[in-house]
Amino acid sequence: MVFGPASVTRAGQLARDLGFRRTLVVADPGIREAGHTGRLLDALTAVGIETFPFEGFGINPDSTMVAAGAAFAGPLHVDSIIGLGGGSSLDCAKGINFVLRNGGSIGDYRGYGKAATPLLPMIGIPTTAGTGSEAQSYAVIADAVTHMKMACGDPSAAVRIAILDPDLTLSAPRHVTAMAGYDAIAHAVESAVSSKRTPLSDTFAHQAWRLLSDCFERVLLYPADAEARSAMLLGAHFAGMAIEQSM
Structure with a gap:
């Protein structure tokens, strides 16, 4: 990556x-x-x-x-x-x-x-x-x-x-940013409560949650916030890794 x-x-x-x-x-x-x-x-x-x-x-x-x-x-x-x-x-x-x-x-x-x-x-x-x-x-x-x-x-x-x-991600319309963010958060939560979760998937899911929950509202209020955009993108990636490890 x-x-x-x-x-x-x-x-x-x-x-x-x-x-x-x-x-x-x-x-x-x-x-x-x-x-x-x-x-x-x-x-x-x-x-x-x-x-x-x-x-x-x-x-x-x-x-x-x-x-x-x-x-x-x-x-x-x-x-x-x-x-x-x-x-x-x-x-x-x-x-x-x-x-x-x-x-x-x-x-x-x-x-x-x-x-x-x-x-x-x-x-x-x-x-x-x-x-x-x-x-x-x-x-x-x-x-x-x-x-x-x-x-x-x-x-x-x-x-x-x-x-x-x-x-x-800066060019994404607000509604796209919002829907994508919900998707990423859902992935983190789904993996965290999955019956197939593993220590590795839990690590990714928890880190994804921290990044996403801290910056989701912020990126919607301030779409040009580079730090928030970075955190959201990395959080979504970690959530994807969590899903990959817990399917």
């Missing part, structure tokens, strides 16, 4: 160190409009990495969107994936990775460990302090027909590097 203001500018070097050469970048149109996609693409192209942006998905990505992403990426022969955005971007990126590497449909991977071929290496860059998807080896994807959500997990679905840049 790489954490701190402007850390997204390190994405190019970090990706190159992982051997990225042809990278699918999964980010929704709102992320592009905020300027975040451009900053990431600039960092990647500066070190010679070819980039292929995909934004054909929406909030709560479904199996059709994942299939579209895999169909887009297939002919490009990408060797890596970066998810940039909220939980929808990160989950869609992981979902695409499952289908791109193993074929079929995302529903085939419901559960854990059903990918016969390891997934492509990924970097996760959240732009909201919410789901903590960058800390988890699961993609949550809705079935396009039944609308039921499927948790599809695999050890190789975990990102190689999570880049936590609080500057990227």
